[in-house]
Amino acid sequence: MLKVSDLAKSFAGVKAVAGVSFEIAKGEILSMIGPNGAGKTSAFNMITGFYAPDAGSIVFEGRELNGLPPHAIAKAGIGRTFQNIELFHDLTVRENMRVALQCNSPVTTIGAILRMPSTVRREIEENRRTDELLKMMGLADKADYQSSALSYGEQRRLEMARALATDATLLLLDEPTAGMTPAEVGIMMDTIRKVRDTGITVFLIEHNMKLVMSISDRIVVMDHGVKIAEDVPSEIRKHPAVLRAYLGEEEVA
Amino acid sequence: MKSILVLVAVVGALCVLPFLGGNAYTLHIYGLVGIYAIVAMGLNLVFGYTGQISLGHAAYFAVGAYISAMTTIDLGMPYIIGLLAAIVATFILGYLVGTPSLKLEGAYLGMATIGFGEIVKMTLVNWEDVTRGPTGISRIPQPELFGLDFNTPLLRYYFVLGVAVIAFIVYWNLVRSHYGTRFVAVRDSAKAASAMGIDLQRTKTLAFAISTAFAGVGGSLYAHVNRYIAPDAFGLGESINLLVMTVIGGMGTLVGPIVGAAVVVYLRESLQVLADFNMLIYGLLLMLLMVFVPRGLIGSFKLFWQKRWGHAESQ
Ligand SMILES: Nc1ncnc2c1ncn2[C@@H]1O[C@H](COP(=O)(O)OP(=O)(O)OP(=O)(O)O)[C@@H](O)[C@H]1O
Numbered sequence: 001m002l003k004v005s006d007l008a009k010s011f012a013g014v015k016a017v018a019g020v021s022f023e024i025a026k027g028e029i030l031s032m033i034g035p036n037g038a039g040k041t042s043a044f045n046m047i048t049g050f051y052a053p054d055a056g057s058i059v060f061e062g063r064e065l066n067g068l069p070p071h072a073i074a075k076a077g078i079g080r081t082f083q084n085i086e087l088f089h090d091l092t093v094r095e096n097m098r099v100a101l102q103c104n105s106p107v108t109t110i111g112a113i114l115r116m117p118s119t120v121r122r123e124i125e126e127n128r129r130t131d132e133l134l135k136m137m138g139l140a141d142k143a144d145y146q147s148s149a150l151s152y153g154e155q156r157r158l159e160m161a162r163a164l165a166t167d168a169t170l171l172l173l174d175e176p177t178a179g180m181t182p183a184e185v186g187i188m189m190d191t192i193r194k195v196r197d198t199g200i201t202v203f204l205i206e207h208n209m210k211l212v213m214s215i216s217d218r219i220v221v222m223d224h225g226v227k228i229a230e231d232v233p234s235e236i237r238k239h240p241a242v243l244r245a246y247l248g249e250e251e252v253a
Numbered sequence: 254m255k256s257i258l259v260l261v262a263v264v265g266a267l268c269v270l271p272f273l274g275g276n277a278y279t280l281h282i283y284g285l286v287g288i289y290a291i292v293a294m295g296l297n298l299v300f301g302y303t304g305q306i307s308l309g310h311a312a313y314f315a316v317g318a319y320i321s322a323m324t325t326i327d328l329g330m331p332y333i334i335g336l337l338a339a340i341v342a343t344f345i346l347g348y349l350v351g352t353p354s355l356k357l358e359g360a361y362l363g364m365a366t367i368g369f370g371e372i373v374k375m376t377l378v379n380w381e382d383v384t385r386g387p388t389g390i391s392r393i394p395q396p397e398l399f400g401l402d403f404n405t406p407l408l409r410y411y412f413v414l415g416v417a418v419i420a421f422i423v424y425w426n427l428v429r430s431h432y433g434t435r436f437v438a439v440r441d442s443a444k445a446a447s448a449m450g451i452d453l454q455r456t457k458t459l460a461f462a463i464s465t466a467f468a469g470v471g472g473s474l475y476a477h478v479n480r481y482i483a484p485d486a487f488g489l490g491e492s493i494n495l496l497v498m499t500v501i502g503g504m505g506t507l508v509g510p511i512v513g514a515a516v517v518v519y520l521r522e523s524l525q526v527l528a529d530f531n532m533l534i535y536g537l538l539l540m541l542l543m544v545f546v547p548r549g550l551i552g553s554f555k556l557f558w559q560k561r562w563g564h565a566e567s568q
């Protein structure tokens with residue numbers, strides 16, 4: 001589904017990502033782990049068009065993405081969340097969803113100005129889809145809340161719901177459980193599984209080893225901008241290079 | 254449904270307003286409020302909702318006024334053609350100027366828009382063959398629609414009111430449509446907006462062009478209601494006034510620009526008697542408003558209301 005080859009990016013001499021290649025297969029949950037500053041978010045940012053790669057290629061369903069702006073990549077079917085939550089804080093939960101729902105079918109200016117019946121019908125259909133996604137994310141009763149009034153865990157789940165509302169077929173999640181309580185982590189784990197079960201491919205950056213080990217089909221391990229391992233969780237657990245990279249960090253469970 | 258009833262009630266009240274002791278002068282002032290409200294609504298779309306500053310909106314107000322006046326006088330066209338020409342010209346101009354300018358942000362965008370505003374003013378002053386230079390254009394025909402002349406102050410007031418109501422409905426529909434949410438999305442988080450498939454550049458430029466078209470409508474009305482225009486009235490000071498209307502009423506609130514237009518026009522007119530001191534007092538009053546009502550009149554009222562409401566609910 002997604003094939004990344006020899007991806008590289010430097011910032012003022014610092015090699016954030018130094019020639020990384022991997023593939024994601026349709027329907028799997030692939031996790032990317034690695035110590036702080038390993039280049040995980042930078043890789044995400046290149047895949048989603050926020051950073052222009054210095055070198056390499058990113059092919060999504062047969063199409064080269066390198067060089068496309070973020071909005072075009074979103075339209076192509078890659079949704080994402082951000083490490084530091086990026087909600088539209090002045091909008092309600094429903095309105096946040098609405099922004100995402102127009103990703104592939106924006107209304108016409110004339111339709112909006114004249115408030116044509118088709119515009120109104122469309123809003124009704126969007127409300128239905130919003131309720132459906134919010135329900136899946138456990139936010140069913142929060143639709144009319146100001147998004148900034150949600151709890152931390154809810155905000156993260158709203159970000160996910162919003163990414164799905166773009167009709168993404170590949171979902172990139174950047175540390176979806178950062179700063180969450182164990183209970184919230186459990187909910188998030190179930191939610192990610194639910195999302196995968198609807199046929200969506202998930203690419204996950206995560207520091208929570210327990211979650212990563214139990215949820216992932218495969219794991220890519222990054223350190224200092226390079227990929228040091230790629231395997232199924234049971235192998236990653238005992239991989240010498242991984243253990244070395246994580247020495248003094250979190251224990252590999 | 255409730256909001257439509259409110260709109261009907263307000264428009265009804267504005268229709269009887271002239272009979273509550275209005276003379277030609279007060280009618281003219283009410284008309285000005287309507288005209289400026291249209292421009293401020295447009296500016297609110299780009300500044301309040303989309304978060305992009307424009308310090309040059311007086312230029313589009315001027316272009317609308319001049320195009321409309323020249324279309325009717327020099328080309329002998331009916332008023333409606335002048336108005337449409339003003340809308341089309343300012344929309345296209347806004348699109349052309351917005352496309353490069355809106356790549357800039359914050360203070361740089363502010364300066365670029367000031368620059369364009371000055372270019373327009375210079376052009377109005379110096380291109381005498383077409384614009385009549387610093388003396389401006391006088392004896393502009395009053396508005397006329399399909400043979401109906403708006404030839405009394407009362408009729409002109411109704412004319413402005415009618416156009417303002419249409420402009421408000423267009424603006425309101427935009428705000429509550431996907432455009433409104435998309436504009437706010439761009440303002441709140443450009444990153445997330447682009448991850449939702451929003452082309453930032455196109456969205457900002459569209460907001461800008463729509464807002465300059467509103468300024469064009471205001472300009473056209475101003476030319477034909479005031480019946481005299483000159484470059485002096487369309488400088489940076491006027492651009493700042495327009496921005497002040499948007500801010501004082503409450504940026505990014507639906508009726509903020511209308512309240513702001515009323516406050517600014519009222520202040521400006523009532524301070525005329527102070528002659529030399531009027532700008533000083535005007536500036537001081539604006540500063541006080543900004544300090545004590547930083548969210549704007551409507552914004553603060555909403556906050557107050559929410560607090561009371563929330564309080565009542567928790568009891
Ligand atoms: N926009 C940027 N400008 C300059 N340096 C950057 C930028 N983005 C990333 N970097 C640098 O690139 C390196 C990799 O950062 P990145 O955010 O990709 O790491 P990460 O693996 O996501 O880390 P973390 O687990 O802390 O989120 C770091 O040295 C970081 O400082």
Ligand SMILES: [Mg+2]
Nearest residue numbers: 040041042083
């Ligand atoms: Mg990161």
